[in-house]
Amino acid sequence: MSRLPIIAIAGLACENSTFTPSRTRAAAFRPKRGEEIIRHYDFLQTDTALGRAAIWKGALIGYALPGGIVERASFEELAGEIISRLTDICQSLDEPLDGFWFDIHGALYVDGFEDAEFELLRRIRTVIGHTTIVSASMDLHGNVSHELAHETDLITCYRTAPHVDVRETKERACRNLIQVLDTHNRGGSLPLKAWIPIPILLPGEQTSTRDEPAKRIYAAVSEVEKRKRILDAAIWVGYAWADEPRNRAAVVVTGSERDAVAIGAEELAQIFWTSREDFKFVAPTGSFSECLNIALASTDRPYFISDSGDNPTAGGSGDVTWGLTQLLARPEFKDSSGPTVIYASIPGPAAVEAAAKAGIGATLTVTAGAEVDNLHAGPITMTGRVHSIKHGDPHACVEVVLQVGSVFVIVTKLRKPYHKERDFAELNLNPRSADIVIVKIGYLEPELYDMAKDWMLALTPGGVDQDLKRLGHHRIQRPMFPFDTVFNTEPDLRARFIPSSRDPLDAHDK
Incomplete structure (x- = not known):
């Protein structure tokens, strides 16, 4: 590519408990728009490698303090502005948008939309198309559904809790996007994506990376990422305080070689699953x-x-x-x-x-x-x-x-x-x-x-x-540890390869 790639940025981020009576409204997201978004991230400035590697176009991002369910009207207001701004960006270009950074959390719950991040990205895809390469950055306390994994081409999350690698994760998502755009525009294929849902749903206070077993589990993530043909590896703990079918732990590994990606994903899923009885609270x-x-x-x-x-x-x-x-x-x-x-x-x-x-x-x-x-x-x-x-x-x-x-x-x-x-x-x-x-x-x-x-x-x-059983989940997929401690059969922790968003999504293996 002789010209610099053009990459747009948008996303809404919040953790929303379905057990909290409060409601989250549009103003709580304190949106940033246009150039304000670019200024917000130091790694996108023109004196940085990433800043010089692309032309970055901000649409709208918003981060709300965690709370209760997002009101539908507020979501529609913010999502509508994102779509409008992305439409303006795309219409100003002579060619399709090259890349899109989906800047989210992963635990957004909107009244009427349980998989809200997927719904937002589905709408965004109607504007940017399915040839635009999408890279998502997330909180490890977010949720990765089969559908969200399909709509993204690249996806990663934090590796620390408490989260001291927020900036590093977002920068990695953008760096991976630049790398894949460069490879793709030289005739290379999009990365393969292996997704494995794990039937575990724990609060963050039992999965802090300060302590075992999360400490060794997340250390294994970076070791898998270092392997040849692997671009990124990630484990999501999931969000424990929303009652929806997508909420559970998950692994996603991306890379260029099928066996390497599958082996890495299955190793991470297995170490998480076999450690399930070892998770304890971070303090007495x-x-x-x-x-x-x-x-x-x-x-x-x-x-x-x-x-x-x-x-x-x-x-x-x-x-x-x-x-x-x-x-x-x-x-x-x-x-x-x-x-x-x-x-x-x-x-x-x-x-x-x-x-x-x-x-x-x-x-x-x-x-x-x-x-x-x-x-x-x-x-x-x-x-x-x-x-x-x-x-x-x-x-x-x-x-x-x-x-x-x-x-x-x-x-x-x-x-x-x-x-x-x-x-x-x-x-x-x-x-x-x-x-x-x-x-x-x-x-x-x-x-x-x-x-x-x-x-x-x-x-x-x-x-x-913190006593999840006291809350009364009834819509999460069962069996689910620790709600269930006896499993009649071992969970299927084989890698599911998710097709590119350019190809139809098979409904199996959800």
């Missing part, structure tokens, strides 16, 4: 009360507790008051001289407004929480002193810290995850000097993990309950 677990008792008895400070059932970064509504209600009822924390506790966080727009109006140092009574998810506990009323106020946070909008006894409760206008030390420092809180820090999260993100002297995972209720 207990009820919320048990975790508090152990934290109080420990001399390790700060002691972290994950209030995991309402984790907003996994799809929880963020406003379940179960944990906070129990915390504030404890006699140990009634007086300001008690053990210092930071609780992050609970949404309460009216409470935030009242506290911000009263100002730092004021004492007032406010009610917060359970406006969206009141299935487990009702709103909580607290009397405390306003410790700090912050305006302008991109997620929370406004944050207030209310000191109730010895507990510093972060109250937000909109829900927000607390992952970094600066999230606390900007609120005049020092988690390193606290006795106990309670965060609505699953596994601790890197900064918190490094800060914690010890920690536990509280098995609390909510839309992302």
Whole structure:
């Protein structure tokens, strides 16, 4: 090809729990459009190898904080704009679009569309055609259906959890796309794709790559990728908090030689399957009360507790008051001289407004929480002193810290995850000097993990309950581990070769 290839970019990303009563709307995706997308990725700048290797055209990308099901009208609004923008891009070209980067998560659940990523890409294909080569980048907590694997030509995902390789994965997806475009335009064939679904569905808190067996399983991914004739290898854990048939673990390996691709895919599927009994939680677990008792008895400070059932970064509504209600009822924390506790966080727009109006140092009574998810506990009323106020946070909008006894409760206008030390420092809180820090999260993100002297995972209720059987899945394909522990026959872990999107998809082997 004498000219540079032209590659368009689009995608919508979110994890959507079907067990969370909240709904996700278009504004939550905070869309980026056109050149704003190109500026967003440093590896696409004109002073980089990838930036110089193609002409990149942004359509629309959007990333929403995980939550409840995406409203159909919101999906149609964003998908419609993607189609419109891609149509404009294609109509401006003298030749068909060469490539397309599908920038997604993989756990999008839209009202009326269970396999939402496939539905979006199906619509995109009606604009860009089936000769355009598509490369998708995903979260390992996404889902790869037979149909999605067919519509993509290349597909890859993160190899770490917590996800410290997000940028690396997206760059790899683009680099693979450039490589395949170059090969294809010199007369080479498209890569072969081997897909293997694995009947395992586990929460991320049992599959962190910090720990075994996920650590060795994901180490094997890069070893398979290094082999001759292999372009990419990937394992998806799947998304545990949506109840849909596509949700399960999966392996996809792409490459140029059939036997090499099949062997690599089957090795990865087999190591995942045979390790199923070895997956454990990333930390000691207990009820919320048990975790508090152990934290109080420990001399390790700060002691972290994950209030995991309402984790907003996994799809929880963020406003379940179960944990906070129990915390504030404890006699140990009634007086300001008690053990210092930071609780992050609970949404309460009216409470935030009242506290911000009263100002730092004021004492007032406010009610917060359970406006969206009141299935487990009702709103909580607290009397405390306003410790700090912050305006302008991109997620929370406004944050207030209310000191109730010895507990510093972060109250937000909109829900927000607390992952970094600066999230606390900007609120005049020092988690390193606290006795106990309670965060609505699953596994601790890197900064918190490094800060914690010890920690536990509280098995609390909510839309992302770690006790999957308690949630009541009824539409996932069965048998499925750990919902089923006895399999009458071993699962079929042979490689299924998915045809190119240019060829019809056979309905078998789903």
